[in-house]
Amino acid sequence: MKPRPAAERLRRLRLVLTGMFTAMNAAGLVFFAWLAIQADGKQTEQQLDGDNSRVTSTVVRLIEFDPANGALVTAFVGRDEINDQCPQFAVLQGGSGSFPSYYSSRDCVRADPAVLGGLAYDAAQKGRVQYGDVDVGGGVVARVRAEPFRNPSGQYIGAIVAVSDAGPAQVAHARYVLLVMGGCVVLVGAVALAGHRLSTRAIRPAADALEQQQNLLDETAHDLRNPVAALRALAETALGNPDQQAELLPRTVGLAARMGTIIESQLVRARLAAGMDDLAIQSVWLDQLVTAVVADTPADGASVTVTAAPSRVRVDPSLVQRAVGNLLDNALHHGRQPSQQAIVHITVAGGRVTVADHGPGVDPAIAEGLMDRFRTGSGSTGLGLSIVRWVAQVHGGTLDIYNADEGGAIFELVFPS
Structure with a gap:
């Protein structure tokens, strides 16, 4: 296999260094971008959950039970300002109790009552808060929170289900994802450019040394061309004219000395260029x-x-x-x-x-x-x-x-x- 020229190998090394630098930094950028996207998604969920929690905890305090017959009373809920705000909510059966369902007056999200009823039933049966993203019907995804409540006897009889429209938050999150991804692309491009410049700077000493070596060879060949030709001419003349050898020999020795001087001066120049000599x-x-x-x-x-x-x-x-x-x-x-x-x-x-x-x-x-x-x-x-x-x-x-x-x-x- 024919070896690659040194200059070509240096160019390939520069590309390899650029690629490695870009790949390593790109991997780091992708990882941090993933962390940022995950953090933004969790922040969005926490914000929606916080709004829903505020609603369910408030409604739990507002509902009462009639001392006479133990019936659920939602009159105070209807008179509170939370009844007219978003997120919307519903007070639904979910356990052994039986009472009329109550829905807040503002319809923020079109939610299927059967879906909300199922959430209330699960929360009451399990005796703990249920929350998450739910298809509430018609392809609409909402963030819901179902908080169970008890009757005076301590039995879970239903749950307050708060529903927040997750659409705007999801759109904002998707926009954030695109922004982060676009930023990653730009940063990777900038990293690639920086890597190219750094690798070029790193390779430059080797490239300069290679150029100096080539210069040394070229200039040595240039300077020795005429003395070598003259030396050959003297030698041929001496061979053809033995009687002139005594005259030609000193000139031959002088030319050889001059060639040695040329080689020595080239070595001196190389050492001077490398900072090794004065x-x-x-x-x-x-x-x-x-x-x-x-x-x-x-x-x-x-x-x-x-x-x-x-x-x-x-x-x-x-x-x-x-x-x-x-x-x-x-x-x-x-x-x-x-x-x-x-x-x-x-x-x-x-x-x-x-x-x-x-x-x-x-x-x-x-x-x-x-x-x-x-x-x-x-x-x-x-x-x-x-x-x-x-x-x-x-x-x-x-x-x-x-x-x-x-x-x-x-x-x-x-x-x-």
């Missing part, structure tokens, strides 16, 4: 360093001249060698007219290295972009100038690009004195 700053004669780089770089027939004045700077010499080598390679490859050899002139003075060529120059519109990674005007990898600018920046210097009046591009690398 620049190896030392006092360097810039003119001598540039002259050595030019001497080690094969010109392949191009004309390369150097005008240098003594210039001492404090820099990391391996990184500066690399930057100057990249500027020279860039001028040799791109600083020439079609079908002509490159003409390059390098000036060193006052901590400033100026590389001028006689090529077509640089379009001012893309001059700044040429110093970005993988941006080039001629199909190359576009790493050389970005490396040069990086070297300048870590030393507190600058890299500028502009065109000469007589034609050609000028690259100016400046280090602080």
Whole structure:
């Protein structure tokens, strides 16, 4: 099975982390939403039960029994204001007693008398309050409370049944459920977005490290391309011309040393980027360093001249060698007219290295972009100038690009004195 690219695995990991974060938080939100819905439902029932309890307890106190014959008297009930209010109620038979049923004057809910009578009978037979949601007929669900009462002999003979319309409360509860569910959906979306941002932030160090690793490989390959080609050319020349080996061997050793310097500078850059190392700053004669780089770089027939004045700077010499080598390679490859050899002139003075060529120059519109990674005007990898600018920046210097009046591009690398 072909392994997935590291970048793709990081993207998949980010999605997995986002999904896990969202799922965990969504589960918590659903649980608390369920608790909130249950609490609201119980609160609704308790409110209806409280209204019904107020009615039944009041009516129980208002009913009396005739001392002469023990008959139930509801006259005081009819004169109390509770008789004209909601919840409605009824005083119904339910046990051994026999008395006329009494219904409150206000019809708040259309309730089937047979259903209410059954509730009263159950409450009286069991001798305890009965309550709950009941279909009182016609598909109407009401909250009822049946509170039994006794005659003077202590026998349960009936019950007061209070009926509250549960419809409005159920509608309000349903609206509350929709509100909670809608809020959950919005919160889950917000959690998913937050999870995506958090996972992106968590993955970013690994992604940056992966990008730095890729940059290291790309730039190393870029910097080693020319020295390797030159080393191969020297080796082939030495094999074909044994009499020149004594002359070519020192150049070969020098190129190998330069390749080692490039690799070491790349490792230094990687350690610097990771915060594991500091620049190896030392006092360097810039003119001598540039002259050595030019001497080690094969010109392949191009004309390369150097005008240098003594210039001492404090820099990391391996990184500066690399930057100057990249500027020279860039001028040799791109600083020439079609079908002509490159003409390059390098000036060193006052901590400033100026590389001028006689090529077509640089379009001012893309001059700044040429110093970005993988941006080039001629199909190359576009790493050389970005490396040069990086070297300048870590030393507190600058890299500028502009065109000469007589034609050609000028690259100016400046280090602080």
